[in-house]
Amino acid sequence: MKVQSTTTQQDDHFLISDYDYKSTNIEKNGDKYIAKPQITNFKFKTDTRIPKLGVMLVGWGGNNGTTLTGGILANKFNITWNSKRGTHQPNFYGSLTQSSVIKIGTCNTEEVFIPFKDVLPMVNPCDIVFGGWDISSLNLADAMSRAQVVEYDLQQKLRPYLEKLVPLPSIYYPDFIAANQGDRADNVIPGDNKLEHLNIIRKNIADFKQSNNLDKVILLWTANTERFCVEDPNVHGTAERLMQSIESSHPEISASTIFACAACLEGCSFINGSPQNTIVPGVIELAEKAGVFVAGDDFKTGQTKFKTCLVEYLVGAGIKPKAIISYNHLGNNDGKNLSQESCFKSKERSKKTCVDDILESNRVLYPTEEELNIDHTIVIKYCPETGDSKKAMDEYIAEIFLGGRQTFAVYNVCEDSLLAAPLIMDLLLLCEFFERIQFSKDASEYQRFDTVLSWLSYLMKAPKSESGITTINSLSRQRAMLENLVKVCAGLTIDDNLRLEVRYG
Numbered sequence: 001m002k003v004q005s006t007t008t009q010q011d012d013h014f015l016i017s018d019y020d021y022k023s024t025n026i027e028k029n030g031d032k033y034i035a036k037p038q039i040t041n042f043k044f045k046t047d048t049r050i051p052k053l054g055v056m057l058v059g060w061g062g063n064n065g066t067t068l069t070g071g072i073l074a075n076k077f078n079i080t081w082n083s084k085r086g087t088h089q090p091n092f093y094g095s096l097t098q099s100s101v102i103k104i105g106t107c108n109t110e111e112v113f114i115p116f117k118d119v120l121p122m123v124n125p126c127d128i129v130f131g132g133w134d135i136s137s138l139n140l141a142d143a144m145s146r147a148q149v150v151e152y153d154l155q156q157k158l159r160p161y162l163e164k165l166v167p168l169p170s171i172y173y174p175d176f177i178a179a180n181q182g183d184r185a186d187n188v189i190p191g192d193n194k195l196e197h198l199n200i201i202r203k204n205i206a207d208f209k210q211s212n213n214l215d216k217v218i219l220l221w222t223a224n225t226e227r228f229c230v231e232d233p234n235v236h237g238t239a240e241r242l243m244q245s246i247e248s249s250h251p252e253i254s255a256s257t258i259f260a261c262a263a264c265l266e267g268c269s270f271i272n273g274s275p276q277n278t279i280v281p282g283v284i285e286l287a288e289k290a291g292v293f294v295a296g297d298d299f300k301t302g303q304t305k306f307k308t309c310l311v312e313y314l315v316g317a318g319i320k321p322k323a324i325i326s327y328n329h330l331g332n333n334d335g336k337n338l339s340q341e342s343c344f345k346s347k348e349r350s351k352k353t354c355v356d357d358i359l360e361s362n363r364v365l366y367p368t369e370e371e372l373n374i375d376h377t378i379v380i381k382y383c384p385e386t387g388d389s390k391k392a393m394d395e396y397i398a399e400i401f402l403g404g405r406q407t408f409a410v411y412n413v414c415e416d417s418l419l420a421a422p423l424i425m426d427l428l429l430l431c432e433f434f435e436r437i438q439f440s441k442d443a444s445e446y447q448r449f450d451t452v453l454s455w456l457s458y459l460m461k462a463p464k465s466e467s468g469i470t471t472i473n474s475l476s477r478q479r480a481m482l483e484n485l486v487k488v489c490a491g492l493t494i495d496d497n498l499r500l501e502v503r504y505g
């Protein structure tokens, strides 16, 4: 696709798009609102050169890590496999960038859609170089068979590729994850000096970058859910205090925070795929100084994605959700880890907050703070027999016209990691893409986006936002935000769905 317009300029390296952003400023005057539409000029400058990207996964030997790595290799080498349902071709279903489309305009009266990945140049996932760490020493072929996610025949076909991949030894702070993980921790960096640990991880990153001749590296935590660290401004509040706390091996510095710091200090963006509070203020300051991004928290895969759709639909229809009861049972290692109360608490928190802003937006349905406090219950049970085929059962009870009740009972069954792997890939590809975008407001100097990459909220269960920016959980708003930004950067018109060109020519 090529955009022909007076508002875009392109050379060999950059695409610059001029965009008049229309918003409405609201002033409150007693009980009246005064709405003042306004226009602000933005320029978006996208570097169209695609870098050689390396990715280091923390928890590489887990269900997500092995499924992602194997899935990409299956696509790269077009590996087919057989099951009782026949022969299967690899695909990227579940990936926003690879398998979803964007409307770019209208041809006569027909709407034209193209793949998300084709609107602007993005890294091809098959070109990513993978590496990473795990506290378990299994090579990725054995780890994939332990995970029991991918069909047996595909596991066998991937074995020659995966058995060569062995995770680096990792940092293991047993106090932060469930005690039941101890039996797999045979690949651990010795000692308890946290500064030494940080330096080893930094060296691993630098070596990986150099030996693979990479332009950039991104780190992503897909290791076990940790308990929340007890956040303290004196320990985690600034970059300086955080570094001092690492030097003194403070007990409330988690392994994930060490990885986040190492990433920032090596000039790499860091993504947290689990719910815990890894990205403490000191990490954000380190990232800011290094000019890299941080994003989190917790992948938004099946149940929560659905929740933020259904609740948005109800509230948008003027129907009042009064209770959401979510049961999960799962039998994979994630479920085993979550069976310890401290780790469950981290997950409960990120699963619970995901509808708050949707409810708060509608003061007709929820005029008081008390009414906003709906029954939202999260239950997670470890049941080994279920394996990675997680079962999620949700009951939504809503109040309708004249005090009536509407109840939805939703049953969601799927391999958890088959949803998570394409989503992790999107996080990586989009994070890399955002590193190539700069903007200028009202002809000011070009700058990069804020350090906390809340643009990725579509993919996160508890999206982290830059301070002062409210979090959006609504799935359609999150997706529209991403799609519109890509279109604006490409110089395309944002779709307001009025379809006037179709109705009136």
Ligand code: NAD
Binding pocket: 058, 059, 060, 061, 062, 063, 064, 065, 133, 134, 135, 136, 170, 171, 172, 173, 177, 184, 222, 223, 224, 225, 226, 255, 273, 274, 275, 298, 299, 300, 301, 302, 332, 333, 334, 337, 416, 417, 419, 420
């Ligand atoms: P998993 O237990 O299969 O994999 C985690 C891996 O991390 C294991 O191999 C473990 O050995 C390793 N590990 C633990 N501590 C480590 C450390 N300090 N350093 C390096 N490796 C370490 O879990 P999974 O199913 O792959 O999920 C990974 C994470 O993603 C979990 O926190 C989970 O809650 C989160 N998550 C998963 C989904 C999903 O749909 N699969 C959705 C949202 C969030």
